[in-house]
Amino acid sequence: PVNLRGRHLLWLKDYQPEEIRFLLDLAVSLKEKKRAGVKGNLLAGKNVALIFEKPSTRTRCAFTVACLDEGGHAEYLGKNDIQLGHKEDVRDTARVLGRMFDGIQFRGFKQSTVEELARFAGVPVWNGLTDSYHPTQALADVMTIQENFGDVKGLKLVYVGDGRNNVANSLMIISSKLGMHFVIAAPKELYPDEALLKECRSEGEKHGAVIEVFEDPREAVKGAHAVYTDVWASMGEEEKLAERIKLLRPYQVNSDLMSLADKDAIFLHCLPAVKGNEVTEEVFESAQSKVFDEAENRLHTIKAVIVATIGNL
Numbered sequence: 476p477v478n479l480r481g482r483h484l485l486w487l488k489d490y491q492p493e494e495i496r497f498l499l500d501l502a503v504s505l506k507e508k509k510r511a512g513v514k515g516n517l518l519a520g521k522n523v524a525l526i527f528e529k530p531s532t533r534t535r536c537a538f539t540v541a542c543l544d545e546g547g548h549a550e551y552l553g554k555n556d557i558q559l560g561h562k563e564d565v566r567d568t569a570r571v572l573g574r575m576f577d578g579i580q581f582r583g584f585k586q587s588t589v590e591e592l593a594r595f596a597g598v599p600v601w602n603g604l605t606d607s608y609h610p611t612q613a614l615a616d617v618m619t620i621q622e623n624f625g626d627v628k629g630l631k632l633v634y635v636g637d638g639r640n641n642v643a644n645s646l647m648i649i650s651s652k653l654g655m656h657f658v659i660a661a662p663k664e665l666y667p668d669e670a671l672l673k674e675c676r677s678e679g680e681k682h683g684a685v686i687e688v689f690e691d692p693r694e695a696v697k698g699a700h701a702v703y704t705d706v707w708a709s710m711g712e713e714e715k716l717a718e719r720i721k722l723l724r725p726y727q728v729n730s731d732l733m734s735l736a737d738k739d740a741i742f743l744h745c746l747p748a749v750k751g752n753e754v755t756e757e758v759f760e761s762a763q764s765k766v767f768d769e770a771e772n773r774l775h776t777i778k779a780v781i782v783a784t785i786g787n788l
């Protein structure tokens with residue numbers, strides 16, 4: 476039996492496939508519960524801290540509503556609200572918050588910050604996005620693919636665009652664990668990190684996953700069940716946008732590119748989207764686009780993570 480009590484969620488690399496499937500199954504049941512209008516108490520008496528160095532709509536709201544739905548409390552701590560990074564170092568903040576809260580969400584720049592919080596807090600720490608990874612996003616993305624196709628094993632997920640950002644990295648990791656066929660289409664300059672690619676390929680071999688990287692987006696999306704893209708300049712690299720627009724223009728997800736995918740293919744985007752850059756308005760608004768189911772699923776998957784790690788299960 477899977478037991479995730481007390482676990483951090485920092486990368487997903489350290490999660491076994493059955494642990495990921497456990498979270499996904501829990502998310503499905505929590506979604507049904509929410510749809511039925513049932514209030515829960517799986518987080519009754521639990522206090523959760525939400526640290527944000529970067530802005531957020533979905534992640535912040537998902538953590539907050541997840542706690543409230545199950546009788547817990549969430550406290551938003553924005554970058555100008557606490558001493559972290561100004562007057563206090565990460566390990567002291569971690570030790571203080573760990574004495575008061577049952578779990579800590581961190582969104583920010585450096586992956587090393589969330590890892591250091593986890594080392595010192597003494598309570599579960601969840602990564603709500605860093606420059607390197609976005610693990611809770613990947614859970615919602617797989618849940619959305621599963622809602623459309625059933626078991627994700629063997630399905631082809633093609634990520635088009637910045638092949639080395641947090642979202643691409645986390646999709647590669649989760650795909651390797653769940654035996655998916657994961658493809659990145661990116662210009663050479665934005666190919667995934669070699670070390671991570673190697674790690675995911677060797678993990679993928681154990682679970683029947685295939686991971687490929689293409690420069691040509693048209694070749695990459697052939698037969699795709701899900702076509703995924705993300706912004707061309709992530710939070711913190713806004714100054715790179717002009718250069719990225721030049722580099723990534725051939726990687727725009729438009730109807731022409733979508734027509735090369737499987738006829739039942741869905742379109743995914745973690746949001747927020749810059750329509751006209753990485754995706755056209757037409758694809759974004761098409762029937763193939765499942766981006767708002769995906770956004771909703773952030774709530775259910777994040778709730779599953781909190782409940783599984785600190786909840787009264």
Ligand code: CP
Nearest residue numbers: 531532533534745746
């Ligand atoms: N997808 C996502 O993480 O959105 P936010 O930045 O709004 O949290």
Ligand code: NVA
Nearest residue numbers: 640705709710745746
């Ligand atoms: N790659 C994007 C994802 C936003 C949810 C960023 O880091 O800005």
